[in-house]
Amino acid sequence: MSSLLSHNKDQPCIAKSLSDSSPASSTAATKSLRHERLLRLSSSGSSDVSNDTSTNHAESYFLRRENRLSARKKAAEETANNDYKKMYEKAVATNQRLKSRLETSKQELAMIQDQLQRAQKGRPGDCGSNMLEAEKKVKAELKMENQRLKDENGALIRVITKLSK
The missing domain is CATH 1.20.58 (Methane Monooxygenase Hydroxylase; Chain G, domain 1)
Structure with missing residues (x-):
């Protein structure tokens, strides 16, 4: 110049x-x-x-x-604004999907706990102990799945919060 x-x-x-x-x-x-x-x-x-x-x-x-x-x-x-918008929308959709899975797991857990309580009341002694062991394992698995979904949900909420700032 x-x-x-x-x-x-x-x-x-x-x-x-x-x-x-x-x-x-x-x-x-x-x-x-x-x-x-x-x-x-x-x-x-x-x-x-x-x-x-x-x-x-x-x-x-x-x-x-x-x-x-x-x-x-x-x-x-x-382009940068559109990319952030797409990422935000994807995170929101994933968050909603995980929330619905969490609710489904909670409902299943409540049904199994109800069945467990009914089984414990109706079964006397040792024959119910085998069933009780299996139900405990299922309950533990459901609790682990429930906790994992809660953790994923929390992580997605943090991502959405950061993207929205």
């Missing part, structure tokens, strides 16, 4: 200050630089037609470039 601007005497100072500036202020500096060039050209009149033409070409090039960069930046932001 400084090679395009080196035809003026006071231009190297401006070009140096532009290159020394931070990336965040480069857009403002570029616009200021363009504005100064346009003022200089308009005040000098049409003394050099080729100089005016090259400045217009350079100016239009930089404007097109800025437009392309801003369009890419907007597209990248929209």
Whole structure:
């Protein structure tokens, strides 16, 4: 960019200050630089037609470039937002699915506990002990499954919370 601007005497100072500036202020500096060039050209009149033409070409090039960069930046932001939205929706759907499985497990556990209580009341002595052992194993398995589902549900809730922030 400084090679395009080196035809003026006071231009190297401006070009140096532009290159020394931070990336965040480069857009403002570029616009200021363009504005100064346009003022200089308009005040000098049409003394050099080729100089005016090259400045217009350079100016239009930089404007097109800025437009392309801003369009890419907007597209990248929209893609990122859509990705977060998709991940959030997927996490919510998984959370709902796990909640329904947890409820189903709770209902099964309640039915088995009810059956166990009825079996304990109706069975005397040793013949019920074999059945009681099997029911204890089923109950333990259901409790483990229930706990695992609760843990998964908690993890998904944490993920959803982080995504929504």
